[in-house]
Structures are given as structure tokens and as C-alpha cells.
Amino acid sequence: MAKKPPRDDVGDRNLTVRGPEVAAAGLPGVRHGLAAAMNHMGVRRTALTLLKVNQAEGFDCPGCAWPEPAPKHRATAEFCENGAKAVAEEATLRRVTPEFFAAHPIAELVGRSDYWLGQQGRITHPMVKHPGATHFTPLPWAQAFALAAEHLKAIEPDQALFYTSGRTSNEAAFLYQLFARAYGTNNLPDCSNMCHESSGVALGATIGMGKGSVTLDDIHDAKLIVVVGQNPGTNHPRMLAALEKAKQRGAKIISINPLPEAGLMRFKNPQKVGGLVGSGTPLADLHLPIRVGGDLALFQAIGALLVEWGAVDEAFVTAYTSGFEGYAAAVREVDADLVARATGLSTDEIEAAARLFAASEATVVCWAMGLTQGRDAVATISEVVNVQLLRGMIGKPGAGLCPVRGHSNVQGDRTMGIWHEPPTWLGRLGDRLGLTMPTRRGHDTVEAIRAMRDGHAKVFVAVGGNFAAASPDTDVTEAALRRCTLTAHVSTKLNRSHVVTADEQTVLILPCLGRTERDAQTAGDQFVTVEDSMSNVHASQGHLDPASPLLRSEVAIVCGLARAVLPDSTIPWESYAQDYRAIRALIGQTVPGFDDFEAKVRTKAGFTLPHPPRDSRSFPTPDGRARFTVSPLEVLTVPAGRLLLQTLRSHDQYNTTIYGLDDRYRGVKAGRRVVFVNPDDLAELGIADGSTVDLISEWADGERRAPSFRVIGYPTVRGCAATYFPEANVLVPLDSTATGSNTPTSKQIIVRLQPV
Ligand SMILES: Nc1nc2c(c(=O)[nH]1)N[C@H]1C(S)=C(S)[C@@H](COP(=O)(O)OP(=O)(O)OC[C@H]3O[C@@H](n4cnc5c(=O)[nH]c(N)nc54)[C@H](O)[C@@H]3O)O[C@H]1N2
Ligand SMILES: Nc1nc2c(c(=O)[nH]1)N[C@H]1C(S)=C(S)[C@@H](COP(=O)(O)OP(=O)(O)OC[C@H]3O[C@@H](n4cnc5c(=O)[nH]c(N)nc54)[C@H](O)[C@@H]3O)O[C@H]1N2
Ligand SMILES: [Mo]
Numbered sequence: 001m002a003k004k005p006p007r008d009d010v011g012d013r014n015l016t017v018r019g020p021e022v023a024a025a026g027l028p029g030v031r032h033g034l035a036a037a038m039n040h041m042g043v044r045r046t047a048l049t050l051l052k053v054n055q056a057e058g059f060d061c062p063g064c065a066w067p068e069p070a071p072k073h074r075a076t077a078e079f080c081e082n083g084a085k086a087v088a089e090e091a092t093l094r095r096v097t098p099e100f101f102a103a104h105p106i107a108e109l110v111g112r113s114d115y116w117l118g119q120q121g122r123i124t125h126p127m128v129k130h131p132g133a134t135h136f137t138p139l140p141w142a143q144a145f146a147l148a149a150e151h152l153k154a155i156e157p158d159q160a161l162f163y164t165s166g167r168t169s170n171e172a173a174f175l176y177q178l179f180a181r182a183y184g185t186n187n188l189p190d191c192s193n194m195c196h197e198s199s200g201v202a203l204g205a206t207i208g209m210g211k212g213s214v215t216l217d218d219i220h221d222a223k224l225i226v227v228v229g230q231n232p233g234t235n236h237p238r239m240l241a242a243l244e245k246a247k248q249r250g251a252k253i254i255s256i257n258p259l260p261e262a263g264l265m266r267f268k269n270p271q272k273v274g275g276l277v278g279s280g281t282p283l284a285d286l287h288l289p290i291r292v293g294g295d296l297a298l299f300q301a302i303g304a305l306l307v308e309w310g311a312v313d314e315a316f317v318t319a320y321t322s323g324f325e326g327y328a329a330a331v332r333e334v335d336a337d338l339v340a341r342a343t344g345l346s347t348d349e350i351e352a353a354a355r356l357f358a359a360s361e362a363t364v365v366c367w368a369m370g371l372t373q374g375r376d377a378v379a380t381i382s383e384v385v386n387v388q389l390l391r392g393m394i395g396k397p398g399a400g401l402c403p404v405r406g407h408s409n410v411q412g413d414r415t416m417g418i419w420h421e422p423p424t425w426l427g428r429l430g431d432r433l434g435l436t437m438p439t440r441r442g443h444d445t446v447e448a449i450r451a452m453r454d455g456h457a458k459v460f461v462a463v464g465g466n467f468a469a470a471s472p473d474t475d476v477t478e479a480a481l482r483r484c485t486l487t488a489h490v491s492t493k494l495n496r497s498h499v500v501t502a503d504e505q506t507v508l509i510l511p512c513l514g515r516t517e518r519d520a521q522t523a524g525d526q527f528v529t530v531e532d533s534m535s536n537v538h539a540s541q542g543h544l545d546p547a548s549p550l551l552r553s554e555v556a557i558v559c560g561l562a563r564a565v566l567p568d569s570t571i572p573w574e575s576y577a578q579d580y581r582a583i584r585a586l587i588g589q590t591v592p593g594f595d596d597f598e599a600k601v602r603t604k605a606g607f608t609l610p611h612p613p614r615d616s617r618s619f620p621t622p623d624g625r626a627r628f629t630v631s632p633l634e635v636l637t638v639p640a641g642r643l644l645l646q647t648l649r650s651h652d653q654y655n656t657t658i659y660g661l662d663d664r665y666r667g668v669k670a671g672r673r674v675v676f677v678n679p680d681d682l683a684e685l686g687i688a689d690g691s692t693v694d695l696i697s698e699w700a701d702g703e704r705r706a707p708s709f710r711v712i713g714y715p716t717v718r719g720c721a722a723t724y725f726p727e728a729n730v731l732v733p734l735d736s737t738a739t740g741s742n743t744p745t746s747k748q749i750i751v752r753l754q755p756v
Pocket of ligand 1: 063259295649
């Protein structure tokens, strides 16, 4: 039997702390994943559902964007503990019905935690909050669309915002951007703006392609894998199996992280009998405990040593790159003292890493939020590119650049045109449909918040996500959302963004099908497509009965909105919703790399999009060469008595979806309001391990406070601290963003701890 949702919001009442674990996954992983699934679905549904995850005839795991092995190499259970939890959250038997909304006034719901809200289950009916109302009430779909249309027609197109989270399918994403642009705006902020935007900007400017240059085979064949600013044990557990395979073939692994993350130290493969017991495979050969924000300096120092040692692939550099002389001159000047201050690492540690780079004939560098969410994120990733260019590590088997994406289709959404800039192919799409497309750049996430805050944007529409909780500066963001005349949310589960409302505001909750569910349309059952972190596009089809007969697919909801808002539109919205082949045909005619889309995606393995640097060492930059870049090194200065705080994920959450209150690998049980600090820093600050503090962030425009966190003495690097988002988002100043990508600096907040 499935368990009932929690009634109380227990908070941190039962918090206990045990200290970090050293190995990831193995038997406990399987057990924890299955327990979560059974709480939500019961035994039979758990078994039926989990066997379809990431299989050729099944659905794409709604967890992360790590690729699946080729069909013949897939395990029967091609999912991980956290994939099982993601599936359970969606396939849960718990329901949020009109009776639920009648019993819970909005004023009560806004006081609930994200955990409590999410645990209530799947939303079953379209719901509305009318101006002046205290509760959400159900309404028919046609009325919901009419209401949205009324608001959108009353404003200028650039006063509307169309947000997307990265779970949206290619088909829904393509139609959604088409709808926004046919309506007249490029205001398409997305979760990428807070995630891998810095990677896209840095890679676009240096190698001419904003995507990673490796395939899964390259990971398996690599001789050196560098995992920097990423915690795969929690966030991409299936990546550990790939690292293990590479390791067994002789690869070395370097981990660069302020925390000794369990998954990088040792790994027990849950898909192998030997992995269920025993101590597992040691993964990292070298662990560099770097100071937060020190990676720019580290990669400059590594580059300097490689140049000094003559460990440069001169043939590659000459044939394919530009800017080497300037780069080499700049790194020769790198100041060792600055490097030491920025990284907190010894010369020996840095040399050990550089020697591994110099010795490797096939190196992959993988990174995630530890590199993208800091002030110098774009420059830092450009330094990673410099080092890979020096060694000729692009377009070579077993080598390349690997930004590991988050949401399962976040990369595909961008390919489909979910972007605040007009994509290169927009003109072609307009010509084909006889439309004039908007050319003015739209708002990204941070700009969207400012536009609402300042009264320039009036309507906020979201396909997926939890904008209120995921965005920086929670108080500012929530006040901004409350200034809109309408917010409308296409969602599977209840979340904070639905209940942050103002009295005079209209709010719509539009409940949609999830990945696991059958999508029946007039032309028969439909599948959708997604693109993983390595540019492989494949089909995804759910088989479960929908959580409620009233649910509509994301595609159908976008088409419903479009027809109501653009009644004179000549775009055949209705046929798109009936048969997704029509959408794929239009994508095939518009988006580069998607010719013959329908046939290619119907094969078991799907297809891999072209990537000129990876495929043929051709670089689509203005001069056709990969570019070395030079960036200044400015150490992040933290005033005395302050710490540099990073906000990260616990093992029991998916962004703002909280699966549970434990963080097993870091030894935390039954609580989330914790802050990890080095014991020596605690001693210096005169703060006791286990005591309670308020976190206060300091920024030019004033202070921000997150009250009541338990201090945990933890082996993080001196001067740095860590805590979980979304709780800590209240501390991230809206205007503190990465240069060049405008990504909030949610890994670099200057804070002081104030004992309470
Ligand atoms: N189960 C689960 N899976 C997920 C998600 C989830 O929430 N739960 N989220 C998905 C999404 S959207 C994303 S983007 C990815 C995120 O995947 P990750 O990027 O792995 O997620 P974070 O928890 O933010 O971890 C950041 C890591 O970077 C390290 N770090 C922080 N600052 C620095 C720094 O300055 N330098 C270096 N070298 N390291 C640093 C942290 O210690 C931490 O190990 O995961 C995806 N997968
Ligand atoms: N401080 C801090 N802030 C961060 C980060 C950080 O590391 N630190 N990380 C950032 C990152 S990397 C990201 S990607 C963003 C994430 O930002 P978002 O993508 O906006 O947030 P999520 O929590 O992933 O969204 C969860 C909601 O999506 C909805 N949902 C789930 N599945 C589906 C579906 O199939 N269809 C639809 N329509 N809706 C669905 C559910 O209603 C659920 O409540 O947060 C960012 N914010
Ligand atoms: Mo992300």
C-alpha cells in the first residue's frame, strides 16, 4: 500500500547529525530508492513503473540528463536511487483534488514548506484563484484558457514572461516558444539561466558550440577524467557507473571540490552483485580540496605548467586554434601567491594535477554547478577550455569538454528555441509560417524578476518549474510575482509558486501529464522526444494511466493557450495537439540537425545531433578556429569574520522538490536547515558545533537574513560554508550574477553567522 501524505509540517524537529560517509550507492542506495517509490506507489506499481525507466520502449527518466548506454548495453534496471525517487514523486498515488483546495486556504498553504506541498501528490483539476478569493476553485479548461487570453490580450507582448523548466519535451518546448513569439515576444526566461548558462556562453565564444563535445563512449575510453564542481553521487548517480568503467580500463580520476563528496571517493555499483556489498571501487586518484571560486586560478596555474613543461599539442594548436601566443604570455605571468590565495591549494597539489594532465592522451573534463554559479563562471569555464585546447583534447576519442546538464531535457529545450535571444533559425520559421518574428532580445530569469518588480511585466506563465523557490532573492522574487495581474502554472505537483499570490491577482494552475503517463490524442497514443547531456535525441513514452482524466499534455495545454490568445492565428495548433508527428515535421524543417527527425527518432537508440568540434574539429567561430582566451585573476575577497557560502543539493531533493529530509552521504537526518562549516573556522569564530545561527548575507544594497540554522562542523575547505537551496535562496542578492551569463552567484554568497 502507498502511504498517506504528511499532515504536519515537521520541519527540523528530529534533526540528527552523524558525519559524512565515504562511499556512494550500493545496497543502501537501492533500498532507499525503492522505499521512496513504495511509499508513493505501493509494490506492484513500483515494479511496473521502474522497469520502464530509460528503456527503448519506455520513458526517459525525469531525473537528470545523463545519457543512457546503447540499447544492447542497458541494464534491466537502468535507473538509480534518485531516479527511482523522481519517478515515485510523479507516479505517486496521492492526489491534490478540489476538495484539498477547499480544505486549505491559500493563506495556510503559503506557510507550508516545499516538502509538505510536494508530498501532497498530483494535481487533478485545473484550478483558479480569482481576485479577492481566499481559496483555489476548479474551472473547466476552456474557461482557464479564456481567462489567460483575457490577461494576455490586455497587455503589450513584451509585458508577458514565458518561463520554462527543463523537463518539458522537445515537442512542447518548440510549440511554446512558437506561441510566445507568434504572440510577439522573446521573453523566454528558463531554468538554464540559473544553471548551465555560463557553460553555454563560454563554450559558444571559444569553440563555437554551446554544448559539450563528448559522447558516453568518450567517458568510457578516457585516460583522465576530471570532475570539477559537481557531485555525481547525488545528482548524476548513473555517471558513477561510467566512471567505474573508465577506471577499470585504466583511467585516472581527479576530483576538484571544496567538499569530499561521497560518490567521488568510493563507489559501489548497485547494478552489479559485487556492488551491493563490500567496500566498492575507489574513484578519485587525486582530490583537490579547492576554495570556493578558486577554479579560474587553478586552471590558469595548470595551463602555465603545461606551457612551461612544453606539454602542448603543437600540431593541434597550430592547425585549429587562435590566440595561443597571447594566452601563453599571460599564463607565464600568473602570480603564484594569488593562485595560492584563490585556490587554498599547495604547489604540490597543483603540480600533481598538472602532471596527470600532461601524461594523459585522452582527457575529459566534467563540470556542473560548482563552476557555473560564481562571479567568474564564464571566465573559469573558458580556462578549462584553454587547458583542453593546449592538449588537443577536442574532437578526439576519449577526450573533450563535458558540462553535465541538470534537468532531463534542459539541453533539448534550448535546442528547441527556449531562449531569451532569438535563435538563428527564427527567421526561417517565420517565413515558413508567414509570421514576422520578434527581433528584440527578451528577458532572462534575473531580468524577468526585475521587470515584474518594476511593474514592466504583468503576466507570468510557466511551463514547469518552481520560479518562486528556485530563483534568487526569494523576498524580492515573491514580491515581484505578486505584482502581476496573472500568474499561470503548467504543473504536475503543487509548489510554492502557485501559492505566492496577491489579493487582486488571478492565478491559474494547469495540471499536466508527466513522463510516466500515457498520452492519448485523437491520432492515438503519442510519444515525445528529449535530448540528453551528450546531444543524443530519443523518444520517451509513458504507460501509466494518467493521475486524473482531466490532465492534459503540455503540448495540448500550449495549443489550448495559443488558440485562445491568438484566435486569428493561421498556425494549425489543433492538428499539432492531435498528432505530434506534425510538430516533429515542423521542427525537422526548421531546426538544424533535425532533418528526417521522425524516422531517426523511431530507432531504438535515437540519434546524436551534429557537433562540428567533436565530429571534425571544425569550429563554428567567426575565424573558424577554437579560441584561447585571457581572463584576469581576481581573488574573491571575504572580509574578516565572514564565510563564502555555497548553496547546494541534499541527497533527498530534486531542486525545489524535496523527497525527504535526509542527506545520507553527508550524515544529516531529518532536517534541512543546516550549515556546514570547517571546525577550525568555528573555533576561530567562537561558534559551537551544533549551535543555532542566523545566516546573514552582506551585499551593497543591504543585508538579508535566513533564520535558524544548525551549525555542523564538516570537512569543507577553510573560509567556505555550505547549505541547501531553496531555503538559502533568500540570501542570494538579485544583482549578484556571473559576468557574461547573468547567472545568480548561488555558490558564492558572503555571509556571517549570528548566534541566536
Ligand atoms: N537527485 C538529484 N539530481 C539532480 C538534481 C537534484 O536536485 N537532485 N538537480 C539537477 C540539476 S537541475 C542540476 S543543474 C544538477 C546539479 O548537479 P551538481 O552541480 O552536482 O549540484 P550541486 O548540489 O549544486 O553541487 C555542486 C557541487 O559543486 C561543488 N562546488 C561548489 N562551489 C565550488 C567551487 O567554487 N569550485 C568547485 N570546484 N566546486 C564547487 C559543491 O561542493 C558540490 O559538490 O543535478 C541534476 N540532478
Ligand atoms: N540557491 C540556489 N538556487 C538554485 C540552484 C542552486 O544550486 N542554488 N540551482 C538552480 C538550477 S541548476 C536550476 S535548474 C533551477 C531549477 O528551477 P526549476 O526548474 O524552476 O525548479 P524545479 O524545482 O526543478 O521545478 C519543480 C516543479 O516542476 C513541476 N514539474 C515536475 N515535472 C513536471 C512535468 O513533467 N511537467 C511540468 N509542466 N511540470 C513539472 C512540479 O510542479 C515541480 O514542483 O534552480 C536554480 N536555483
Ligand atoms: Mo539545473
